Amino acid sequence: MTLDASPIHVWLVPTPVGNLGDITLRAIEVLRGADAVACEDTRRSGQLLTHLGISRPLVRLDAHTMKRAPGVLEQYPRLAYVSDAGTPGISDPGAELLALALELGGKAEVLPGPTAFVPALVLSGLDGGRFTFEGFLPRGGRERRERLQAVAGRPETTLIYESPHRLHATLEELAELCGPERRASVTRELSKRFEETVRGTLPSLAARFADGVKGEIVIALQGAPAQVQDPADAGHAEVAAALAAGGGSVRDIRELLQGRGLRKNDAYELALRAVQDHAAPHGDGA
Incomplete structure (x- = not known):
């Protein structure tokens, strides 16, 4: 062309x-x-x-x-x-x-200039160090459900554009997927006379906007909490058992597990358990 x-x-x-x-x-x-x-x-x-x-x-x-x-x-x-x-x-x-x-x-x-999601992020009071701009969600069906599930699992703050007549339903869906403690904010009518930012848990926001609302809207959703990993996960238990079987001391095993990223206390407990399990008397098979 x-x-x-x-x-x-x-x-x-x-x-x-x-x-x-x-x-x-x-x-x-x-x-x-x-x-x-x-x-x-x-x-x-x-x-x-x-x-x-x-x-x-x-x-x-x-x-x-x-x-x-x-x-x-x-x-x-x-x-x-x-x-x-x-x-x-x-x-x-x-x-x-x-x-x-x-x-x-x-x-x-x-040209640099006005945008809605940046001031909404700052006004939310949520972590702005890392965030994802989601924009508008699909209106329905499987695609919407899958996108909402992905949003619910993200560890960073997510910014969503939403229309007034779908706001309440979206907040309810997010509350169902994220749980009752997840926090969020709803900002509407940025820089206009009736600008408003409401912060709270997802259920409280869903209740607040149950009767409808007017204006252009940005939802800021808190990131998913970090999953607490069992020290035995990621193969740490197998490594500790192998070292104990080879005669490794609690201290040696603990230091190696710390090098793999475990916290000191978790590494010590796993090392101690592995050494004790190896030293425990075993049946003679008779």
Whole structure:
């Protein structure tokens, strides 16, 4: 696929998730300088451009019309793309447009700016050192159940986008899979007048939102607790027994097991058990 000689340059431009004051100066500069602005919803994006005092051609490129993208790039090679809210390329067709621009030998830039899941993660009070962005879950069936099971088992915090009418059901499903003690938070209407973050256990959150809610929502789910490993797991017992049979002392076996990652007390108990078992009298088989 080839286009004309005009150089292709695509910008993915973040737009506010709520408060219009969150637009960046660079985003305004790019929107003003582009040949056109592509978007998911021309009415919504048109309102933003009007608010900013920007007059550019608007082209709809959503999940249903992205097949038009080659022709749009031919007509408007310097193209800015915005989603309905937040950073394009996350849970919207912006990533597909960027990939096409690169495939055609063009240049692509992603501007930093507003996104919903990062402030929701920080507001949750949960561990933000490691996290997984899950985005929107499947709406039903086996695929949804399998994804929820995977989410429930992750050791890191998980960020989920959810719609208002499915929030209560999702919280109940997570409570069933994760148990009653797992904590989470629900953040909605970020940067807007009625912004709210509610924190608690999954059952308490399900009860809190049982009557429905409005707004755009991010769920932050606490990671699964670390599994307590039996010191005899991972072959440690077999190693200890073999060393005891070879005449190894409790101290020698303990030090070797510590080298395999066991805690000192667990290594000592396993070493002592192995030496005692080996020294115990055995029947003569008569």
